[in-house]
Amino acid sequence: MPRKINPPSLHLRSKRYNSHGKLTHQAQWRIHDRGERIDTGFGESDFELAKKALTEYIVAQHNEKPVPTGGSPEAVLIGDLISYYLKRKAGKINALSKDNHRDFVARFDRLIDFWGDKYVIEIDENTCGKYQKFGKPLADTTHRKHLEYLRAVIGFGAEKRKVLMNGLSIDYDMPSKSKPRPDWYARYQIARLVHMAYRRKYKNGNRPIGHLARFILVAVYTGTRSDRIQRASFIKEAGRPWIDLENGIFYRSWSGENVADNKPADPVRIPEGLLSHMRRWHRNGARYLIEVNGKPTGTCRSAFRRLVIEVLGKEEAVGYNRHTLRHTCATWLMKARHPKDDIARYLSCTTEIIEKVYGHFHPDWMKSTTEAFGSHRQKRVSDLQRKKIRHEESMSERAEDAA
Template sequence: MPRHLKEPHLIKRKPRYDPITGRLTHHPTWIVKDGPKQVVTGCSIDNLEGARRFLHEYNIKKYASIPLKPGLEDHQVIIGDLIRYYLEANAGWIAEKSVPRKREFVNQIDRINQFWGGKTVDQIDTLTSKEFQAGRNPNSVLKELEILRAIVFFGSDEGKVKLSRKPKFAMPRKPDSRLHYFSEEEVWALIKGAMGRFHTFKGMDTHRVALHIAIFIIIAATTGTRSERIWTASFECEPGRPWIDLESGIFYRKPGAKFVPLNKLANPCLIPTRVLRLLRRIYREAKRKGVEGAQYPIRWQGRPADPRRGFYTLKHLVLGQERAKQVNRHTLKHTCATYLLAQGLTVDEVADYLSTTPQVIRRVYGHLIPGQHSAASQAFDRPKVGIRRRDRPGSSYWKEL
């Protein structure tokens, strides 16, 4: 019989009072319930995040010393065990992730484990997957189900579980691509909006608080580089970071020999001259003033900073609610590609500059490539040699037009 065990989970313990005096003796708190056992977390009812961290650490301690036996049937293997094995086997790959990516991945694993951790592999079916998706964002659910599928098939390939049938994950439909791009006016409005945000003290402007976002927008819109490779970059050559070489004017977008998926290449690019002059001035002035973290173009309080939240706030302030829903930071890459194609650069030239393949440029931006059918359209305008205009086939049709 399948073993349907409930994983350790959080429950609320009600406040307790003295039966004689009625005085409060124990405040409400979170406890971990593990079968018949209850473990005190020491976290008040208002500290849910702390209780979740305690539960996570409790699970790690509980399962760390229990190895997953090979060759078990799918109704004998708990998904929580497969998750643990997957994380242990891929610890090096996970450790190489950036802090935001690692945090996102850990949160995804946590949500997967909360729902699926106590179930067995044979319980992965359409109905259970639909239950997991109920009331949630389809994009988030799709990513988490893809991770769960990778975990299950990894365990199967490693011989940790024998699949009696192919699990039904019931993936939600992948959302349509949002191919929006900023107009030149919108880009300038965003830059000016970022430059115009100041910290105020007693009604007086003291210093700019979104300068790093303005610099991010300029680099992203002119180099078409992905967000993470911009805000983790440095003006100085540092191990593990992309390097903006201000001497040669080259942006080395891939740190060292780091492996990059083929659809997310990160080849070096030549920085446009005006942008290079701006970056040199920013670096020179920061060094002269002794600013902490002057080597980082996108910095906040002396450290490289992900501008995700700041850009989110800025786009709503500058562009309005409706337009802000259509665009994000990656739209700046689309903007760069669209601008280059509109200037008449070839597909190969744009692909080299954006560090992608010509096939991707044609597939994603094909409808934006000006002149790609110009020879065909001009064929209708050229007179056909040796045939008088009135004798051409379809000449009456053209007259009607």
């Protein structure tokens, strides 16, 4: 089994001081790639630019020659198509959040390592099975995600005529798609999570995870995806979702953004209670929705996970993560009998998704079916009452005849 090779990644080189304690070098982002250290030239506050430099570095590693047009599946290397895909999609890649960008880089680096020297025609059930066991074996859900990226690369190459499929159907042999998880937080659990995030303090009074409380409140009351909450700003600026505090609207995508079809990010009106909190946060000096010491930051999955385990307990916390907050928003609205079409617009998804994933939370779910049993009983009672009335009338008539 080949040894695991870590993908190129960004690391922050700390500030450096001389023997007299004088600062000689500012903190700087560097690319670590298989023992090499490449300076990006960007400081600690320029993570977005450093992330773009990492994307360009990865593309350059697999972009020695342009991909010709009109190649056959037997002649086009998958590595060339991956390079072409990354180059054309660089804008979307750089718009990913820190966590999502890291995951994206890791997936494509693994794809390149295995598929880079193979031809499109070689993609079949056998090679897809080998890919799952390549290096560190992948779980079925992760394996499916990697193959979905591979399928997107091949589909994009075919769309741009970099490879002519000529009716060729590729068997990716993907594992079954995992079922939606309808896990959700109860209101008392959300209250405990927010309270714990706000309460924890260092000795100097700083709140190390206070930003998680803001994240939880915004996610559960707007159903917005994690990466958009983490990038949001109270001041309108390029490349960031914008919160219009004056009109109470959360613009979850920015002007000119090319939003993925499967993850729309339409504007949403902010609930009054949450809007009051947001105005107070901004009034107290916050420029970004999620920030630490005045600088925008993310909500580390591991930090959030530790908070959930601490508050709910290890056993109860199984299956709960940041995305569960979005499920919670939908569930609460369904339980409140809110119209499904409105919920779908609020969450930027389809009514079909709301019905399929959250339909059973609605109090009226299958109500007509269960009432059918009651109506059958009512009908039987009515029939008995009618028989009793007819019997009484008959006995009355007989009494009159006898008299």
